[in-house]
Amino acid sequence: MANQPATTFRIARAGPASLAAAALGALVLAILAALPAFAGRELIQNLIFVFDMLALAQCWNLLAGQAGLISVGQQAFVGLGGYLLFALTIMAGLDPLLAIPLAGGVCAALAFPAALIVFRLRGAYFAIGTWVVAEVCRLVLAQVKQLGGGTGTSLPPAVTSGVIGIEGIKTLFDVRTPAARDILSYWVALALMAASFALVYAIQRSRRGLALGAIRDSEAAAASLGVDIASVKLSVYVATAAMTGMIGALIYLQKARISPDAAFSVLDWTAYVIFIVVIGGIGTIEGPIVGTLVFTLMQHYLADFGAAYLILLGTLGILIMLFAPRGIWGFVVERYDFTLFPTRRRLFVEQRREGENRRIP
Amino acid sequence: MPEPLLEVHGLDAFYGDFQALFGVSMRVATGAIVAVIGANGAGKSTLLKSIAGLMDAQAEAIRFDGVAIGGGPAYRTVARGIALVPEGRRLFPSLTVEENLLIGGHGRKVAGPWSLERVYGLFPVLKQRRASAATTLSGGQQQMAAIGRALMSNPRLLLCDEISLGLAPIVIADIYASLAHIKAEGTSVILVEQDIVQAMKASDRVYCFQEGRLSLSGRPQDLTRDAIHRAYFGG
Amino acid sequence: MTGWLDAVIQGILLGGLYALFAAGLSLIFGVMRLVNLAHGDLIVLAAFVILTLATWLGLDPFVAALLAIPIMFVVGFALQHVLLNRTLGRDLLPPLLVTFGLSIIIQNGLLQLFSADSERLRAGSIETASIALGGGIAAGVVPLLTLLSAIAVIVILNLVFYRTPLGRAFRATSDDLEIAQLMGIEVGRIYAVAMGLALVVVTVAALYLGMRANFDPTIGPARLLYAFEAVIIGGLGSFWGTLAGGIVLGLAQTIGARIDPEWQILAGHLAFLVVLVLRPRGLFPRAVD
Ligand SMILES: Nc1ncnc2c1ncn2[C@@H]1O[C@H](COP(=O)(O)OP(=O)(O)OP(=O)(O)O)[C@@H](O)[C@H]1O
Ligand SMILES: [Mg+2]
Numbered sequence: 001m002a003n004q005p006a007t008t009f010r011i012a013r014a015g016p017a018s019l020a021a022a023a024l025g026a027l028v029l030a031i032l033a034a035l036p037a038f039a040g041r042e043l044i045q046n047l048i049f050v051f052d053m054l055a056l057a058q059c060w061n062l063l064a065g066q067a068g069l070i071s072v073g074q075q076a077f078v079g080l081g082g083y084l085l086f087a088l089t090i091m092a093g094l095d096p097l098l099a100i101p102l103a104g105g106v107c108a109a110l111a112f113p114a115a116l117i118v119f120r121l122r123g124a125y126f127a128i129g130t131w132v133v134a135e136v137c138r139l140v141l142a143q144v145k146q147l148g149g150g151t152g153t154s155l156p157p158a159v160t161s162g163v164i165g166i167e168g169i170k171t172l173f174d175v176r177t178p179a180a181r182d183i184l185s186y187w188v189a190l191a192l193m194a195a196s197f198a199l200v201y202a203i204q205r206s207r208r209g210l211a212l213g214a215i216r217d218s219e220a221a222a223a224s225l226g227v228d229i230a231s232v233k234l235s236v237y238v239a240t241a242a243m244t245g246m247i248g249a250l251i252y253l254q255k256a257r258i259s260p261d262a263a264f265s266v267l268d269w270t271a272y273v274i275f276i277v278v279i280g281g282i283g284t285i286e287g288p289i290v291g292t293l294v295f296t297l298m299q300h301y302l303a304d305f306g307a308a309y310l311i312l313l314g315t316l317g318i319l320i321m322l323f324a325p326r327g328i329w330g331f332v333v334e335r336y337d338f339t340l341f342p343t344r345r346r347l348f349v350e351q352r353r354e355g356e357n358r359r360i361p
Numbered sequence: 362m363p364e365p366l367l368e369v370h371g372l373d374a375f376y377g378d379f380q381a382l383f384g385v386s387m388r389v390a391t392g393a394i395v396a397v398i399g400a401n402g403a404g405k406s407t408l409l410k411s412i413a414g415l416m417d418a419q420a421e422a423i424r425f426d427g428v429a430i431g432g433g434p435a436y437r438t439v440a441r442g443i444a445l446v447p448e449g450r451r452l453f454p455s456l457t458v459e460e461n462l463l464i465g466g467h468g469r470k471v472a473g474p475w476s477l478e479r480v481y482g483l484f485p486v487l488k489q490r491r492a493s494a495a496t497t498l499s500g501g502q503q504q505m506a507a508i509g510r511a512l513m514s515n516p517r518l519l520l521c522d523e524i525s526l527g528l529a530p531i532v533i534a535d536i537y538a539s540l541a542h543i544k545a546e547g548t549s550v551i552l553v554e555q556d557i558v559q560a561m562k563a564s565d566r567v568y569c570f571q572e573g574r575l576s577l578s579g580r581p582q583d584l585t586r587d588a589i590h591r592a593y594f595g596g
Numbered sequence: 597m598t599g600w601l602d603a604v605i606q607g608i609l610l611g612g613l614y615a616l617f618a619a620g621l622s623l624i625f626g627v628m629r630l631v632n633l634a635h636g637d638l639i640v641l642a643a644f645v646i647l648t649l650a651t652w653l654g655l656d657p658f659v660a661a662l663l664a665i666p667i668m669f670v671v672g673f674a675l676q677h678v679l680l681n682r683t684l685g686r687d688l689l690p691p692l693l694v695t696f697g698l699s700i701i702i703q704n705g706l707l708q709l710f711s712a713d714s715e716r717l718r719a720g721s722i723e724t725a726s727i728a729l730g731g732g733i734a735a736g737v738v739p740l741l742t743l744l745s746a747i748a749v750i751v752i753l754n755l756v757f758y759r760t761p762l763g764r765a766f767r768a769t770s771d772d773l774e775i776a777q778l779m780g781i782e783v784g785r786i787y788a789v790a791m792g793l794a795l796v797v798v799t800v801a802a803l804y805l806g807m808r809a810n811f812d813p814t815i816g817p818a819r820l821l822y823a824f825e826a827v828i829i830g831g832l833g834s835f836w837g838t839l840a841g842g843i844v845l846g847l848a849q850t851i852g853a854r855i856d857p858e859w860q861i862l863a864g865h866l867a868f869l870v871v872l873v874l875r876p877r878g879l880f881p882r883a884v885d
Binding site: 415460510514 | 765
């Protein structure tokens with residue numbers, strides 16, 4: 001019986017802090033929504049980027065931090081979302097605001113066949129499998145001549161300025177078309193960012209969330225709780241694909257120009273995102289916020305250093321992983337026993353197995 | 362009293378927050394066979410793993426040949442002269458029988474009585490099966506291979522964890538007969554055994570464990586059935 | 597018809613290169629279950645080491661590669677000892693993310709040092725030499741050498757794994773880490789030696805990578821994917837399976853390219869996906885993991 005893992009469970013519930021956090025969250029959201037009335041165009045543009053990255057980070061955090069699905073291929077869905085936006089607007093003549101959720105839906109649908117493939121690979125091989133799938137998407141879209149093939153294409157001005165609501169924003173805020181476009185993108189980005197939080201929060205609070213916590217800590221323990229691991233993982237994979245696809249669509253609506261290499265860039269849409277989550281604190285809702293702040297500042301002040309900047313990011317990521325694997329937020333929580341969004345039921349599986357006595361000197 | 366080969370003193374052991382051993386003390390003299398008995402979960406295997414350096418422990422809690430060795434590292438254990446025959450045998454499945462034996466001698470630092478030929482002499486069936494994968498052996502043969510693997514390092518202290526578990530009586534008799542040869546080479550043995558009668562017969566001294574604590578010790582002939590029963594099951 | 601036959605022959609030869617990429621990855625996974633996301637970048641790094649030695653010392657790439665081998669062994673040993681051993685354990689995330697970070701560091705480090713320009717290992721007349729196989733088909737000498745080297749590397753790796761005490765220790769450690777330590781095996785060292793050995797194989801791969809085509813600091817990740825695909829197609833746990841996987845991948849690429857030159861890479865990936873769906877344990881499975 002020596003190999004029997006000794007497992008103990010502890011379930012924590014929400015304190016008053018979480019109610020306060022919900023109120024705070026609503027307030028912040030309201031302020032952010034009203035911001036275009038006061039803020040300049042540059043701030044709005046920067047915030048779009050911040051929201052996009054934060055939403056992507058929250059999705060990756062859900063995948064890797066909660067479901068243990070370590071993907072290095074999320075750029076597949078960013079790129080697909082972007083290309084779907086272009087296809088649906090240019091080829092099918094849809095309004096971009098309609099095309100974004102549609103792109104999310106199609107990404108969710110495409111996530112099923114993708115899952116059929118990558119879920120055959122376990123653990124670390126899953127990661128590389130997702131990367132291959134992203135490469136396949138990039139190479140296939142480079143063959144689609146209607147969307148510019150390998151060099152890519154631009155959104156015609158008629159599409160970008162013809163979005164429903166632009167005219168209303170122009171009169172409401174008394175701005176010109178480009179600024180109105182930014183404000184619209186800003187609101188969509190804000191909505192997607194909020195939705196990504198809601199998704200994580202809802203999943204964590206649901207029964208599936210309980211299951212997820214269990215999966216992250218120990219698949220064996222989860223299985224012994226009667227959790228259908230495969231279906232939980234699949235639903236998380238599909239849900240994040242949909243979110244990621246919508247974010248991708250928005251990103252490329254804003255950029256108005258797409259190419260396979262940029263849309264499926266592992267650096268832009270996965271490496272940065274992983275960095276954000278790791279720096280901030282993987283597996284927590286708050287971590288990506290902290291990580292996005294740090295990343296945005298670094299991006300702002302250091303991105304001009306190019307390769308040296310990326311070396312710094314890589315080194316920092318490795319150091320955090322080695323010496324503070326729960327990131328900045330994890331450190332804060334450990335130090336002050338404090339969380340902003342305690343999900344109502346949280347399962348702590350505390351498990352020690354023989355393996356942990358492994359010492360590799 | 363001469364300095365014992367192994368001295369355990371106030372040993373605690375933990376699996377995470379769970380404490381498996383509480384202040385255990387015992388001594389093993391050179392050339393002695395010491396039996397450790399106790400119910401399931403009493404901490405017998407944990408004791409052997411601690412001596413083998415697989416568990417965290419205070420260095421001073423375990424002294425072997427005058428040197429404090431508690432807490433490992435495990436890879437030094439064999440060079441110090443301690444070998445473990447682990448619970449469940451745990452032969453290396455992707456190695457042949459002979460490779461399993463040879464790897465037992467991987468960390469050998471001292472010359473001694475045991476060599477491949479002598480192990481084959483002790484367990485001739487292993488020689489016949491030398492090129493087979495370890496997984497294809499019967500339970501008894503696997504146990505022999507596990508003992509042979511441990512002997513290949515020429516240990517001064519051999520730790521045997523439930524070497525009769527799940528084996529037929531004739532096979533058990535064979536294996537216990539081999540212990541006599543091992544002892545005859547001057548090797549000390551700690552024998553973890555569920556079968557009390559077997560343990561009493563084979564040993565010079567018995568230690569009984571109960572829920573991580575030492576509950577009884579003494580020479581087999583001095584212990585009454587009643588005392589053992591109480592030490593084993595509690596109450 | 598000769599066009600297709602030519603594609604098949606070139607595909608088999610290309611498979612040798614992919615098997616070389618894959619052998620190191622397979623070795624590391626076999627010994628320590630580590631999936632090294634920086635593997636492709638390490639190949640490119642080795643190519644730059646060979647290039648630097650060849651240029652500085654005015655050497656032939658083959659000689660430069662011989663000098664690079666001990667250097668890369670030390671790099672691998674140190675990398676494992678100092679960094680990667682700290683990441684191993686029950687949790688998958690640290691080794692994956694640390695090697696991912698490493699991949700970015702190596703890529704950008706090389707960009708800093710060597711710029712984004714394409715480079716090539718110049719080996720003189722051997723580069724263009726070829727052997728006529730009749731029927732208008734010829735096999736390049738360098739591609740032939742690549743395949744032969746892949747076979748030699750696999751033979752040697754098999755000898756090391758199945759005929760030496762070191763290989764015994766590799767297999768024992770991979771089987772049962774805890775008991776292996778009780779055999780006197782210092783696991784951290786064994787892992788470091790394995791990584792050193794993997795980078796020796798990587799250096800051989802880099803030699804042919806650099807002689808057959810242009811390379812630049814950014815091409816590492818694609819090599820990682822080819823290596824990974826060859827390993828999975830072949831089936832985990834056997835070096836010969838890895839060679840077969842490399843050849844299947846090479847064939848898919850050259851045949852795809854024969855249909856449309858733009859489909860070369862895509863065809864390779866698709867072949868991998870098809871194998872994964874139909875035979876998830878690869879074509880020649882061996883290991884039970
Ligand atoms: N790897 C482990 N992780 C957590 N707890 C463990 C582990 N191994 C053993 N334990 C616990 O430690 C206690 C002592 O276990 P140990 O294996 O030493 O008992 P034992 O006397 O050898 O029992 P058995 O006769 O079943 O082999 C038990 O309560 C057991 O559940
Ligand atoms: Mg036991």
